[in-house]
Amino acid sequence: MVIDTRVCVGCSACVYACKQENNVPEGYCRDWVVQESGGEYPKLTMENRSERCQHCENAPCVTYCPTRASHYAEDGTVQINRSLCTGCKACMAACPYDARYVHPEGYVDKCSLCKHRIEQGLETACVSICPTGSLNLVDFNNMDEKTKELLKGKIVYRQKEHAGTEPSLQWISASNKPGA
Amino acid sequence: MLATAVNEIVSTKINPNVVPHLHIWEWHIPLYLFLGGLAGGLLVITSIMIVLKRKFGIGPRDQGDGCPCLAVRIGSVLSPTLLGIGMLFLFLDLAHPLYVWAFYTTIQPTSPMSAGSWILIAFFPLAILQAMLVNKRQLRGFNIEPINKVIDWTENHMTIVALVNAHIGVGIGIYTGILLSFFSARPLWSSSILGMLFLVSGISSAAALMLLLAPEDEKPVYSMIDANAIWIELMTVGLFVLGGLTGSANTHGAMMHLITGDINLAGMSYMFWFWGIFIASGLVVPLLLEFLEAAGVHIRFPNVAPVMVLFGGLILRFLIVFAGQTYHTFM
Amino acid sequence: MSHGQNFSRRDFIKISSIFLAGSTALSAGAAQAFSGAGSSVGDEGSKVVYSFCEHCFWRCGIAAHVRDGKVYKITGSDHHPLSQGKLCPRGTGGTGLLYDPDRLAYPLIRETKGGKQFYRKASWDEAITLVAEKLYGIKEQYGPGALAMLHHGYGVSFFKNMFSQIGVNKYAKPSYDLCCGPARQATVLTYGYPSDTPEGFDMKNSKYMVFFGTHFGENMHNTAVQEISEGIRNGAKIVVFDPRFSTLAGKAQHWLPIKPATDIAMMQGLMHVLISENLYDKAFVEAHTVGFGELWDSVKDMTPEKVSAITDIPADAIRTVAREYAFHAPAAFVHSGRRTNWYGDALQRIRAIHILNALVGNFKMPGGVVAFQKFPLVQPPPTHEHPAYEKEVHSKYPFFPDDEPSNTIASHEIVQQAISGEVKGLLIYGVNLPETMTLGRDKAIEAMKKAEFVVAVDVLPSEVTGYADVVLPECTYLERYDDLDNGRAFRTPFVALRQPAVPPMYDSKPGNQIAKMITEKWGIHGAFPPSVEKGLDKKLRLVGSSLAEIKKKGVLVMPETDLYRKPGEPLNLKTPSGKVELASARLKAGGFDAVPKYTAHPEPPTGFYRMLTGRKPMLTFGRTANNRFLGDLATAKENEVWVNNHIAEKHSLENGEYVHLKNQDGVVSEFPVKVKVTQRIRTDAVYMVHGFGHTSAKLTWAHKRGASHNQLISRTEIDPAMGAVGFQNNFVTFIKEA
Known part of the structure; x- marks a missing residue:
């Protein structure tokens, strides 16, 4: 996923759409929105971004899971097999992004990158609702022209790369100048 | 990412026990880690006692029929018992306890939880054999054939059983620390010396417990073991703290959070718990008391020092588990 | 029920919980909808109903996904031009309203027993009879001017039709007074046509967008946010004047924390730079505007230095913005904003914005000011016997619109008339008056207490329902038909359908039925079509479609209109001069400033x-x-x-x-x-x-x-x-x- 923070306004439509799509219980969320502002008045900066499980290529949650409940799916996403999850929460301690939570029904849950929708050829709920077009579903192994154009010449970062988890989400920084 | 200095960060995230900070493990886990460490320590001490016998003058006195003294006998029984109780807490901590079988459908060498779940299983057979062996006089009294046979077998392999147990005990002790220290996402835990710290803390706690249980004439032995373990533990804590303080911003911040933190834990700040309860009353004061006692000064309540050590060991687990969670995730 | 005339005749009543949805068996369903029970699911086996949203005035197209008789998800309609498949968070939140356990479940009637006032559950027939009698009685005794309606919600058309049958047309939408009213009238006075929603800026093609204190991004106006985003992706620069570093300011190249209440001074300063530095579009100004001389006279002294002292923004920044704005023009605009009526001078403030636009000649230019078109529905002739009322305006304010039949008076005028006794009966449709910025909470409560009869039509037991004599529970927008929506102008003109995704829950009814029942209780038949579906179908057949057809996608869409003017094309504006009125002859004739002028507003006392x-x-x-x-x-x-x-x-x-x-x-x-x-x-x-x-x-x-x-x-x-x-x-x- 490529998240263009230049346009994100932090409205949280992605969060609500996910909650409905995935029947996330009240009081929980699989994705969330962060508004970060810095600098010193009146020279302030701001970045809004939608965050979720990073579907790391070297995912500590999978490494630490004692029962193989957390695993890599064939498409490279990180998924949870609920019928193997004991709720030991090792994955939650291991995740540098705090992307997981204990579902009230007794298993650890998180963003599935709407696996059920992608299998039907649909985009994820969050991507498909986003009014700003900030969220872009991208296959990094097979990047299309539109994405290449989107990323070209921009400051793009991944979160906590030094954690060594090889996260699959990329953010186009809000610090990009107009027309960069 | 943007500069970090004066940033205002607002998040919509609501997940309980994840925001404002991780709170996935409550009292179960520290208690389990303490009991696990104690069980490991007891196994190490008792098995070494069995191997050493009276050599070097520190082994247990034989109480006839090859049975060691009371402290070793009780310690050998307590070790698997306490671990069992600890595992019960671990079990209660699971969000879905009925799926506990899933631990034993696979071996995930990279998962400390998986490794731990197997070590825990491996612990029991030999620990129980040892507990039976040292209590053989009582057990043989029941005259149950299979039990007698098991005791016979163990007696023939006593040294090897005890030696293996010593290693398993060390393993359990280290494992309780390693369990946390593998989580690189939690800066406070992410220190390999934590395994060492929990091991020596487990041994000092075990020695303290045996000191409480031992008859008067055996006490000096355990007092000496305890004093030595406390010495080593003090140095290990020093290394742990230094390692944190001299580490990256993540680990430095996490260590400061532990040793100077103002977060309230049962009415007192982390700083107070760490320095006042764990370091001072859990290590330094008992060490002084035991030193004075060894030097011949009469201590009015000799049981105070070991109780303080045990309490300090318990607090150490609570502090590490809680402070590791309340400090922010790896950045 | 007996009514004394004393002030505290009507006490606020807390509606007893047994009259709310939470007490009924159905609430189990509502609770379940929130519990998150069950596992995640795909779209298989579900039905999609296309309709439009009611969570804000933008009225985006929605797709309500229904499974097992429950709306489990709401997404943006792919077919609706204002959504284009996208939706803001509020739109998704329709389920939260539909399954709100606090919903009103039954009609309620105020009773007094032993000096104590309380609500009792009533049948629809009983409640409708009482409302019909009371409203008719007031009209008979005091005349139609003693009845008024405060409304906010798309179901209002039915109540308008109802009231028009007895000659009542005193209607006010409070949001009009706070938000769109000044913008609308400022556009009428400057360009000769009313501004609309979306506001008529070609945002996605713009290179330079200037905003004064409006908060797109926090105001999630779906289409506007979509277009601003596209503009940003295309390299547009954004300038935000706002005392607060808003989300939109976070996107801006220049955030200028202007001193509140000084916007007009800043606008005058920008005009000064544009004119004094010859940056304005002389050809456009000469050909298509009137009043340039008068404008220059009024801003001649508003140098950046002088404006800087007023607005607390450095003079250099004022010059920079004016120069950059002119540089990017005509693909540049100053946005008129929403809900920016703050100091009682909003009409002139938005006139100043329009003048800033006119000066750079961005009218009907790519990236500038554009006039979106509406879908032309053929309106059937009125069915009532009071055609004169269609034209009547009750407001005492000279530039209150005279062509907006759902707003014939300002909401605060109704509040004041209720307090003074001129208005005796109030129908409050979807307006939570005590919490609406009309004249503040106390005046609103006073008005409701003094009125002889108050009927509230609402979905929730909001504060206003506690002051009503009768409370009529309307079903939500997801459970009803409303009138066709061709009220939104956009690139592709369209008409949208509101249709029920699920049947009404509890004992609630759609507004169209409530209005019809009251009208028929008056003995007036034939004012409403036999069914709401038949009425919609009839209207649609006049434009060659049908209800069956529009139900499929929820919308009929026309091809994209040409928004841009050709070189030399006359503008033919409907202003008195036929041109863009930098100085307004009408305002002048009415005794107001022909060109906007900054006036100082009160300053906060120390410590405030x-x-x-x-x-x-x-x-x-x-x-x-x-x-x-x-x-x-x-x-x-x-x-x-x-x-x-x-x-x-x-x-x-x-x-x-x-x-x-x-x-x-x-x-x-x-x-x-x-x-x-x-x-x-x-x-x-x-x-x-x-x-x-x-x-x-x-x-x-x-x-x-x-x-x-x-x-x-x-x-x-x-x-x-x-x-x-x-x-x-x-x-x-x-x-x-x-």
Whole structure:
């Protein structure tokens, strides 16, 4: 996923759409929105971004899971097999992004990158609702022209790369100048 | 990412026990880690006692029929018992306890939880054999054939059983620390010396417990073991703290959070718990008391020092588990 | 029921819980909808119903996904031009309204027994009979002018039709006075046509967008946000004048923290630079505008230095913005904003914005000001016997619109007429009057207490329902048909259908049925079609379609219109001069300034701070206040008062601490509010989101969350030209918790 923070306004439509799509219980969320502002008045900066499980290529949650409940799916996403999850929460301690939570029904849950929708050829709920077009579903192994154009010449970062988890989400920084 | 200095960060995230900070493990886990460490320590001490016998003058006195003294006998029984109780807490901590079988459908060498779940299983057979062996006089009294046979077998392999147990005990002790220290996402835990710290803390706690249980004439032995373990533990804590303080911003911040933190834990700040309860009353004061006692000064309540050590060991687990969670995730 | 004439004749009644949805067996279903039971699911086996949203005035197209008779998900309609498959958070939150356990379940009638007032459950027939009798009685006794309707919601057309049958047309939409009214009339006076929604800026093609204190991004106007985003992706620059570092300011190349209440001075300063530096579009101004000389006379003295002293923005920054704006023109605009009527001078303020646009010749140019078109529906002739009323305007303000039949008077005029006794009967449709910025909470309550008869049509037991004689529970927009929507102008003109996704829950009914029942109780038959479906079908057949056809996609869309003017094309504007009126002859004739002029507004007393307001992207004030689905997120649960870090230090306020607010007239907020210490606001103002601090305990989610902005409004300024209400001359200070 490529998240263009230049346009994100932090409205949280992605969060609500996910909650409905995935029947996330009240009081929980699989994705969330962060508004970060810095600098010193009146020279302030701001970045809004939608965050979720990073579907790391070297995912500590999978490494630490004692029962193989957390695993890599064939498409490279990180998924949870609920019928193997004991709720030991090792994955939650291991995740540098705090992307997981204990579902009230007794298993650890998180963003599935709407696996059920992608299998039907649909985009994820969050991507498909986003009014700003900030969220872009991208296959990094097979990047299309539109994405290449989107990323070209921009400051793009991944979160906590030094954690060594090889996260699959990329953010186009809000610090990009107009027309960069 | 943007500069970090004066940033205002607002998040919509609501997940309980994840925001404002991780709170996935409550009292179960520290208690389990303490009991696990104690069980490991007891196994190490008792098995070494069995191997050493009276050599070097520190082994247990034989109480006839090859049975060691009371402290070793009780310690050998307590070790698997306490671990069992600890595992019960671990079990209660699971969000879905009925799926506990899933631990034993696979071996995930990279998962400390998986490794731990197997070590825990491996612990029991030999620990129980040892507990039976040292209590053989009582057990043989029941005259149950299979039990007698098991005791016979163990007696023939006593040294090897005890030696293996010593290693398993060390393993359990280290494992309780390693369990946390593998989580690189939690800066406070992410220190390999934590395994060492929990091991020596487990041994000092075990020695303290045996000191409480031992008859008067055996006490000096355990007092000496305890004093030595406390010495080593003090140095290990020093290394742990230094390692944190001299580490990256993540680990430095996490260590400061532990040793100077103002977060309230049962009415007192982390700083107070760490320095006042764990370091001072859990290590330094008992060490002084035991030193004075060894030097011949009469201590009015000799049981105070070991109780303080045990309490300090318990607090150490609570502090590490809680402070590791309340400090922010790896950045 | 007996009515005395004393002031406190009607007490506020707390609606008993047994009359609310939460008490009925059906609430189990509502609760289940929130519980998250069951596992995640795909789209298989579900039905999609296309309709349009009611969570804000933008009215985006929605796709309601229904499974097992329940709406489980709402997404943006792919077919609706305002959504284009996308939706804002509030739109998704329709489920939170539909399955709100606090919903009104039955008609209620006020009773007095032993001096105690209470509501009792009534049958629809009984409640409708009482309403019909009372309204008719007032009309007969005092004339149609003694009845008035305050409304906010798309079902109003049926009640308008109902009232028109007995010659009543005193209608007011409070939002008009605060938000779109001044913009509409300013556009009429400058360009000769009313501004609309979306506002008529070619945002996605713009290279330079200037905003004055409007908060796109926090105001989640779907299409506007989509177009601004596209503009940003295309390299547009954004300039934001705002005392607060808003989300939109976070996207800006220049955030200029202007001193509140000085916008017009800044606009005059920009005009001064454009003209004095010869940056304006001379050809356009000469060919298509009138009043340039008068304009220059009025801004001649407004040098950047002078404006800088007024606005607290460096003179160089004013020059830079004016120069960049002219450089990018005509693909540049100054946006007229929404809900920017703050000081009673909004008409002139938005006129100034239009003049800034006209000066750079961006009218009907790519990236500039454009006029979107509406879908032309053929309106059937009125069915009532009072055609004269269609044209009547009741407002006393000279530039109140005379061509907007659903707004014939300002809402504060109705409130005042109810207090003075001129209005005796009130129908309040979907307006939570005590929490609406009309003249503040106290006046609203006084008006409702003094009126002889008040009927409230609502979905939720909001504060207003406690003051009504009869409460009629309407079903939500997801359970009903409403009139066709061709009221939105856009690139591709369209007409949209509101249709039920699920049948009405509890004993609630759609507005179209309620209005019809009342009308028929008056003995008037034939005013409404036999069924709402037949009426819609008939209207659609006039444009060659049918209800069956529009139901499929929820919308009929015309091809894209040409928005841009050709070289040499005459503008043929419907202003008196036929040109863009930089100086307005009509305003002048009415005794007002022909060109906008800055006037100073009151300053906060020492230790007080101007109370600014806005909203959170997932909430729309009253409509979503009790929506627990939307209220679930950490940032949605309550409002905060934003306080500059230096001011916080001065008042010893800690981030996150709760304080009460007290305004200049001694009004103290009923509930405490959380302090947000931030650099993101000037030192002379504080900011709090409107729509929190509800007092009705029956709004079990909204009750006592945050503090009410409305409660702290005790001063209002009415625009003497068009009657809009300004509310930002209220100042607050902090009362620390003991």
